[in-house]
Amino acid sequence: MSRESAASELLSSEAEYHSSLGSAFQGDSRELLEELPDNSVDLVVTSPPFALQHEKEYGNEGQDGYNDWFLEFVPEVRRVLQPHGSFVIEIGGAFKRGWPERSTYQFELLTRIVNETEMKLAQDFYWYNPAKLPNPIEWVNVRKIRVTDAVTHIWWLSPEINKESAVEEGEQPHPEANNQRVLQEYSDSQKDLLESGEFNDGKRSSGWDIDEEAFANENEGSIPDNLIEASNTASNTHYLKMCREFDVDAHPARFPRQIPEFFVEYLTPDPPYDEWDAGRLDRPVVLDIFAGSNTTGKVAEVRERYWLAFEKEQKYVDSSQFRFLTEEEITHRFNDDQSDFGDFATLEDDD
Ligand SMILES: C[S@@+](CC[C@H](N)C(=O)[O-])C[C@H]1O[C@@H](n2cnc3c(N)ncnc32)[C@H](O)[C@@H]1O
DSSP: OOOOOGGGGGOSSOOSEEOSSEEEEESOHHHHHHHSOTTOEEEEEEOOOOOOSSOOTTOOOOSTTHHHHHHTTHHHHHHHEEEEEEEEEEEOOOBOTTSSOBOOHHHHHHHHHHHHSSOEEEEEEEEEOTTOOOOSHIIIIISOOSOOOOEEEEEEEESOSOOHHHHHTTOOOSSOOOGGGGOBOOOHHHHHHHHHOOOOOEEOTTSOEEOTTTTTSOOSSBOOOSEEEOOOOOOOOHHHHHHHHTTOOOOTTOOOTHHHHHHHHHHSOOSOOTTOOSSSSSSOEEEESSOTTTHHHHHHHHTTOEEEEEESOHHHHHHHGGGGSOHHHHHHHHHHOOSOOOSOOOOOOOO
């Protein structure tokens, strides 16, 4: 038996594997969520199977019925989240089958979550994938009447936003968030501006009066916007190399590391956690309820948060371990079929 992580003790089921900070479980998330205590998770970041037109290998709900299915998970996510917690969902759009007409299912889902559950929309984000292939080919390449759909929606939801006492007492309103943890490098024009100190101060058409000093404070970077740009084209990551090496199919619908990375850093505090007493455990817990290849768990591990991964397909859980093991450790596992991997190597970030 490999070492257990502190996070695994939140559940009664046995984990498939552990790292030093997290544990992966095989099963239906609706059941695994029920095992978690109330207020035990600080952040849920996930990418559900999309309601696509075609049955994909990893199993999609059809467009009809998808929202009813998804809504079965939300009250349980709400229950296990801390009041300061967040639920981040990356969800792809779709054209209606056989027509150049977009489905509005993901907007209807968002409206239903906000109206029918206790979750609120903190902010919407967009993942722009510049390497996205034209799709659907019929409308984009053949008839040339639509353009490439290169953006997917990301909804950042939270159980408590309008906490009046927090506003009255001048506390930081929920959810836990800090854009200073995700500052980006200044663009060249911003650097020029900071150097020259020449700002267009004065009244804007929006009515805001921009103070001369407003942009003059040089921080360590610029505040990001709600567009996350990331290609999904890396082919030489440790995970993909190990899948090829051990002749295992890689997960077909991974999201890029940058998505969980941004939200883990933005929505949970960084170590050290000496003074962190907001959680059930001694550091934040990040959960992915549709974990696939466990991109989220790997990101959380590298950033020293606890993590939990729930995935219903055994084969994806099995290969997701590659993210945490060296080639030698995987060989040892395959050859001897032992469940004890010993200590985990500290592998670099991986897509
Ligand atoms: C889009 S993929 C997630 C990919 C993941 N973000 C990654 O980077 O590898 C969705 C995953 O949800 C899993 N899934 C679908 N229904 C599930 C359920 N009820 N409980 C747990 N996992 C489920 C699928 O098997 C699939 O692996």
